[in-house]
Amino acid sequence: MTICTKPDAGRNASPFLYGQEAAAVAEVLESGQYGHTDVTEEFERRIAELLGVRDAVAVCSGTAALHTALLAAEVGPGHEVIVPSMTFCATVQAVIAVGATPRFVDIDPATLCVTDQLVMEAVTTKTAAVMPVLFGGRAVDLTSIRKELTERHISVIEDAAHAFGSRYGARRVGGTGDLTCFSFGPIKNLTCGQGGVVVPRTHDEADTLRQLRLLGVVKSQAECANTTSYRVDSFGLRYQMSGINAAIGLAQLDHFESTERIRRSLWRAYRRALAPLDGVTLIDVDPDRTVPHLCQVRVPHRDKVFAQLRAQGIGVGVHYPPNHLQTAFADWARPLPATEQVAGEILTLPFHQHLTETDIAQVATALGQALKMAGAASCARS
Incomplete structure (x- = not known):
């Protein structure tokens, strides 16, 4: 009996396409513009609309989303990030990538998610961020400690790789005021083939994230096309989402x-x-x-x-x-x-x-x- 996936029977998950994705990719390929294009920006607008937020910053993977979110929150060497051990290793690798220390925390066995009490028990004077993992798609309720975390200048950076489309109360995950990171890998609820999105907390944070994903370059796509130079103001990474991946995501959003x-x-x-x-x-x-x-x-x-x-x-x-x-x-x-x-x-x-x-x-x-x-x-x- 082989009923798990198509075509690989050794996996427990499988991408699901609705049929329009190939045509959407072909249209991008025919345009000759394969990198970060207006297709990517349309994908960002559609994601923001669905989540009910002002900004959504598309990147090349869920791991890139976690990494840039930590950088935007100014988490780095000398800091600790509270993170559950029960998560994919990418969550922890992103913490290490910014030079911070993972502070592992236990979970509620019924949900595999952290709780407010477990988080607060792990807080130290070095804590700069809490990274709850929305395991299986379930939203994590940190409402009771949000005020205390804010007073201690501790950022909440949601690893919502499993949770695109889920809700916390009446609001979609991503629209709750935290830095939220989504993954759109092959087997996620919505796939771009590969990709991710960060939902920022402020307009300035959105600008920072867009600069980080483009090697620290300060310039819009239109400006790059109409000038002979560019300006690099900060550290950055090559983390943009391509128009090819965004086209797949847009086709998926329609369904x-x-x-x-x-x-x-x-x-x-x-x-x-x-x-x-x-x-x-x-x-x-x-x-x-x-x-x-x-x-x-x-x-x-x-x-x-x-x-x-x-x-x-x-x-x-x-x-x-x-x-x-x-x-x-x-x-x-x-x-x-x-x-x-x-x-x-x-x-x-x-x-x-x-x-x-x-x-x-x-x-x-x-x-x-x-x-x-x-x-x-x-x-x-x-």
Whole structure:
């Protein structure tokens, strides 16, 4: 039974295209303008409109979004950034890239997200930023500590790589007043092939981000076309989003209401299918407000269950191995009991828009069988 992705059965996620993306890319290619163009700027306008914000700054990846956001918030050497260990390594690498120190924090096992209490327990005199990860698409509520963080001049920089389209209350993630970073990689809720966006807090911050993504050059696209020189005022990086990637994103935006509806429906189908299974704890993504990016469960005998499902061609995964236990980040390790407990139980089920409810029912059946086999094997050895 191979039902996880197309064409690679070894993955648990898959890009989903609506059919207009190729024509949109072809139009950019025919124009001869492949870099940051008016297509990129139109993508920024459309993103800002959807999120209900004034500015959105497009960059070449979600990691670039995190990096430039930290730079714009003036986070650097001598600073600490509070970050959950349960996240993709890009979150931590962005902190290290600006010369700051990651201050790993534990998570709520029910959501895999940080909480206000856990954040405040990790704050030190060196804390310059908090980087909550909106795991699986779920918004993180730091309302109760926002005033204290502001008074301490601590920036909130949301890693919303999983959360494009999700809501916090009535507002979309990105429209809540924080620096917010989105990823538009191949398997995200909205894809550009590769890309990202930073939502700034102020107009000045937007200007800073646009300068950072273009090697510190101070000049608009139109000015570059009509003068013989340019001015470099600051450090910067080659992080612009190309018109090719933006064209894919624009085509995806035309269908985003369908994306929201389908992904919520699939997640709810999993909730129904998994409900009868003993020993399975579904990670709560709050589907009424979230555009789900993942469907995850906690199970006993995880490694055995993983192997059995993979042997059947079901593309389960593990998101993510904790960063504080990785060799590259060992210098900043500290005990995180909830993270370490969850790390041995978490299992990511196939979740993408190619799935049907029949596929989901088959995954649930196979999971139940794998749990019984793993449990029986464990009892036999004991």
